[in-house]
Amino acid sequence: MKSKLIGAGFVLALALLTATSAAAYQRAVGTVYFDWNSSKLNAKAMAVVKQWAPKAKKCENNGVRVVGHTDMSHTFEASSVLATDRAKAVRDALVKLGVADSAIGVVGHSQAELAKPTANGVKEPLNNRAEIILLCD
Numbered sequence: 001m002k003s004k005l006i007g008a009g010f011v012l013a014l015a016l017l018t019a020t021s022a023a024a025y026q027r028a029v030g031t032v033y034f035d036w037n038s039s040k041l042n043a044k045a046m047a048v049v050k051q052w053a054p055k056a057k058k059c060e061n062n063g064v065r066v067v068g069h070t071d072m073s074h075t076f077e078a079s080s081v082l083a084t085d086r087a088k089a090v091r092d093a094l095v096k097l098g099v100a101d102s103a104i105g106v107v108g109h110s111q112a113e114l115a116k117p118t119a120n121g122v123k124e125p126l127n128n129r130a131e132i133i134l135l136c137d
Contacts, residue, residue: 025062028055030132032090036073036123039085041093049090052132053097060103063135066090068108071127072120076110083108086130094132 030052032045041049056064068087070079087106095101115126 025135025137028059028134028136030055030134032086032130032132033125034086034128034130036071036125036128037082038128039068039082039089041089046093049093049132050097052134053094053099055136056094056099056104056132056134057097059134059136060100062137063105063133064094064099064103065105065107065133066094066130067113067133068106068130069113069115069127070111071122071124072111072114072118073123074111079110080108083110086128090130090132 030048032041032048034040034045035042066087068083068085068090070083070086074082084106085108087108091101091104091106094104111127114124115129116124118124118127
């Protein structure tokens with residue numbers, strides 16, 4: 001439940017920031033995909049993180065968020081842990097690539113905000129992801 005509140009707060013703050021200063025900031029989103037039931041960055045995932053690290057470094061002062069997601073194949077509790085672990089894995093990789101740890105917010109959205117809606121119990125690769133969300137001026 002805590003991760004949903006943090007995520008909702010971030011979305012609200014992002015909406016307010018975007019509404020009040022749309023001309024000042026641009027929002028960019030990079031998507032890192034994970035293997036099913038894993039929070040480890042494979043070679044493709046690491047390549048995406050490496051591509052987005054320089055962009056994240058430029059946006060450190062405005063906001064870098066990493067939001068983890070899962071598909072519907074796990075219990076809600078297991079999905080919450082896995083989603084958060086995915087976000088932390090991306091954050092850790094960004095930090096190793098020079099982005100300030102203190103500049104990165106991390107949250108797991110579990111089964112919320114599915115990239116591709118499915119029924120419970122369905123494994124869907126597009127939902128096994130973390131998003132790097134940047135606000136840049």
